[in-house]
Structure formats: structure tokens, C-alpha cells
Amino acid sequence: MIVLKSSDGETFEIEEAVALQSQTIAHMVEDDCVENGIPLANVTGEILAKIIEYCKKHVEGGGGSEEELKIWDKEFIENIDQSTLFNLILAANYLNIKTLLDLTCQRVADMIS
Amino acid sequence: MGSGFSLFHNDSSCYTNRDLLNRGLGDLPESCVALIVENLDPVEICRFSKLNRAFHGASWADFVWESKLPSDYRLILEKILGGFPEKLRKRDIYTFLSRVNSFDEGTKKAWVDKRTSDLCLCISAKGLSITGIDDRRYWSHIPTDDSRFSSVAYVQQIWWFEVDGEIDFPFPAGTYSVFFRLQLGKPDKRFGWKVCNTEQVHGWDIKPVRFQLWTEDGQHSSSQCMLTEPGNWSHYHAGDFVVGKSKRSSTKIKFSMTQIDCTHTKGGLCLDSVVVYPSSCKDRLRRN
Numbered sequence: 001m002i003v004l005k006s007s008d009g010e011t012f013e014i015e016e017a018v019a020l021q022s023q024t025i026a027h028m029v030e031d032d033c034v035e036n037g038i039p040l041a042n043v044t045g046e047i048l049a050k051i052i053e054y055c056k057k058h059v060e061g062g063g064g065s066e067e068e069l070k071i072w073d074k075e076f077i078e079n080i081d082q083s084t085l086f087n088l089i090l091a092a093n094y095l096n097i098k099t100l101l102d103l104t105c106q107r108v109a110d111m112i113s
Numbered sequence: 114m115g116s117g118f119s120l121f122h123n124d125s126s127c128y129t130n131r132d133l134l135n136r137g138l139g140d141l142p143e144s145c146v147a148l149i150v151e152n153l154d155p156v157e158i159c160r161f162s163k164l165n166r167a168f169h170g171a172s173w174a175d176f177v178w179e180s181k182l183p184s185d186y187r188l189i190l191e192k193i194l195g196g197f198p199e200k201l202r203k204r205d206i207y208t209f210l211s212r213v214n215s216f217d218e219g220t221k222k223a224w225v226d227k228r229t230s231d232l233c234l235c236i237s238a239k240g241l242s243i244t245g246i247d248d249r250r251y252w253s254h255i256p257t258d259d260s261r262f263s264s265v266a267y268v269q270q271i272w273w274f275e276v277d278g279e280i281d282f283p284f285p286a287g288t289y290s291v292f293f294r295l296q297l298g299k300p301d302k303r304f305g306w307k308v309c310n311t312e313q314v315h316g317w318d319i320k321p322v323r324f325q326l327w328t329e330d331g332q333h334s335s336s337q338c339m340l341t342e343p344g345n346w347s348h349y350h351a352g353d354f355v356v357g358k359s360k361r362s363s364t365k366i367k368f369s370m371t372q373i374d375c376t377h378t379k380g381g382l383c384l385d386s387v388v389v390y391p392s393s394c395k396d397r398l399r400r401n
Contacts, residue, residue: 086137089145101148108138109152112161 002029003037004052010045011037014052021055023096043091050084051091054100077107139165146171154228155181155207178203181230186210188283188362189232193223213261221280222261231391232285236278238266238384244275257300258307259346260385267299269313270380274322274372278387281365286358288392291326291351291368296383297343311343316379322372326352329365340382348388348398 002019004012020026028034040048057072064072080088085104092101141149146167150158155178162172171177183189186206190197193216201209210225220240224233238254243266245251251271256264268274276293297317298309321337334352349370356364368387372379390398 082137086141089141089149093142093145101145105145105148106152108149112138112149113153113157 002034004048005037005039006043006045006048007041008045010048012045012048012052014056015059017059018052018055021058021097021099022051023098025095040095042094044087047084047087047091050080050088051095051097051100055097058099073103077103139167141167143167143170143174147174147177150174151177151180155211155230156227173202173204175203178207182207182210183225183230183232183285185283185285185362189223192216192283219262223282226391229391229393231287231393233391233394234280234282234389235261236280236387236389237262237264238386239264241266241276241278241384241387243277243384244273245271255300255383259296259300259383262386265296265300266384268380268382268384269299270315270378272373272375272378274379274382275369276371276384277367277369279365279367280389281363283362284356284364284389286356288353288355289389290353290392290395290398291366292348292388292390292398293324293351293370294346294348294385294388295340296346296385297340297381299381299383309344311381314343314381316377317341317372317382319377319379320372320374322349322370324349324351325369325371326354327367328354330357343381346385350395350398351387353392353395 001013002016002025004014004019004025006012016029020029025034025038028038043051054076057076058069077085085107089101089104089108092104143166147170150161150168150171153161158172158177158181162169182203187197189210190206193214198206207225211227213222213224215222217240220237222235222237225231226233237260239262243252245268246266252266252268254264255267259265296309297314298311299313301308301310317340321339323335323337325333325335327333332354334354336350336352338349340349351368351370354364354366366389388398
């Protein structure tokens, strides 16, 4: 299990497989600096919770069909407000979670076009 | 359409030192903005580049335009320019390609559709092999604004009507349609007004004309149709061809339009050009 600490002091304990979807975290695990949990000074608890929700669903392809995952993604992204969306982009960029970054950026592109 | 975003104008200091709540579009770093604009079409990217510095910077990102440029754009540039301009940024290359560029001594024009990045090509009558073109009894060249090339070929009367053409071009993978742009009638001016003189139009209602298309890799299509609607420019479909994603960089196609039944003469036809468009445009072009 890996412990993540948000900027506002919340802690989240998640399975390694879920956390490893973030390339940033994966590198930290490789470099073996995760002893006392990973502090994420750039991400608030609220946003981190959303990210963990996404990553849990996407562990190993989501456990369902590709279509089901797409539908889940669509609902996930459509139910968040602008501010959360931008914060998610920044967090996904920092944590280097490519699929989440693509999803959020595509959403913004759809909204502004 | 564009929903109202509130932009929070903050300085560009590291966001770890600032309140992380209440983010706006203006707070995103250029790298994130570039990922957003990559999902827009080129016209929108240029429009949004005026939004703020991050969007402006992102709108010049090479990787964004790399994804919009047609595949083999290097070869296309070499074909049009005769060389590749190394110093141009990808956005400049896209801008250049989306203009109508002439090549082969002005007999051909090529451009990339601004929105869809599809390649389009146009070959003037002067770039085609027309049987009897040098015989003033049959064919002449008429200068006119009706043509992109400022001139069309006009046949007043002939028995053996044959127009052949070929082009060797690095078409990006996809399906393309070839059309002949024709008009029954001669462009003319009367009292300063542009008119179409259909007095010499004859013989096209007796037998159909035949269109054929061949590619180097063995595709072939053949069709027949009657030429109709005097007085209007129309695109007559000559055939479709497919360019696969193979190693070959350049595709050679040949096409022809013939009416060689020598029991009757035909004439009064204006030939402007042959156009090659992506097949997605086919329905728009039919008879327009």
C-alpha cells in the first residue's frame, strides 16, 4: 500500500497498482523514497480524492469492456465543475497520468470549441 | 459554443506558493494548454492564440501542428517548392500548405484544407494531354475568371474527343475522388456582363462520355455519363482511388475522358481542370 498526503494534510492509503498509474509516483517508488508516505504539495485533498477515484477505476483496464470504461469516463468528466477541471489538469500534469490528462484536456477543448 | 470562462490574471510564479483553489483557464501552464489546443482544429487554434500568453505560446508548439500536418508533408513541400525549408516552424509550414500553391510551371495547384488537413489538388487544362489541342480548328484557350488558372480549354467541334492526364504526387493515405470540371458553353462577355454562349453546344446528348482512372498499384475504374446542364460549370466524377499506408511515398494516377464515337461531332465544351479531392467532399461537389 502507498500513502499519499495532500497539501491540506489529508492522507490517502491506496494500493500500489492504483498509485503506479502516475508516472511521477512510479518514479518515486523506483527511487525508493516512499517510506513515510508521499507528500503532494501541489494537490489538495479534494482533487486527490477525484484522481484516486479515476485511477481505481482504470487499474488494469477497469475490469469491464472498453465501451463501459468510456461511458464511465464520460460521466466522470461531465460531472465536475470548471474549477475542479482545471485543478485536475494541473494535478494530472504534475502526477503525469497521461490518460487522465488527455481526458481533461479533451473536455476543455470540447467546451471552448 | 465557447462558454464563458473567467480568467484569473495572475503572475506566472510557481503555483505551489499560491491558493490552489479557484483555478481558471489563464492559470494553466503552456504545456497543459498545448495539450488542450491539440484537440482543436487549426482554425480554432489560431483563434484561441489571441486569448492569453499561454494560449499564444501553445498555439506555436511544434507538436500541436505536427499532429495537424498531413503525413508526408515533407515530400509535399519538396514537390511544390523543389526543396524543404528547414527554418520554418510547423505552424508556418501548415499556414503555407493551407494556401493554394502553384507548381509545375503553374499548371497544377495544391493546398491543404484549413480545418480538416485534407489534401486537395487541381490540374489545369494546360497540364493535361488533349488530343488535337494544337489544332485551331478544334481547340482554343480562352482566358476567363471562371478558372483558378485564368484560362480554360474550349473545343468548338471535334470527332475524336480525348483528354488524358496523369499526376505523381505524395498523397497522404486515404480515399480520393477525381473530377473533371466542365461547362457546356463558351464563356463570353456581352455589354460587360459575363455570359455563357451555348450556341455551339452539340453532340453530347447522342452518346455518353467515358471516364477512366488508373493507379500504379492496379486500381482501375471506368464509368459513363451524359453531359448535361449547358451554361453551368459542373464537376463530373471520373473515379475514386485509395492510397494505402504503404512504404511508397508517391502515388501515380492516370485519368482520361473520352468520346471517340466518330459517327458524330461534338463541341461547345469548356474544360477547366481536373480536381482531386478527398472522397469526403464527393457529395458536395457532385454537379455544383
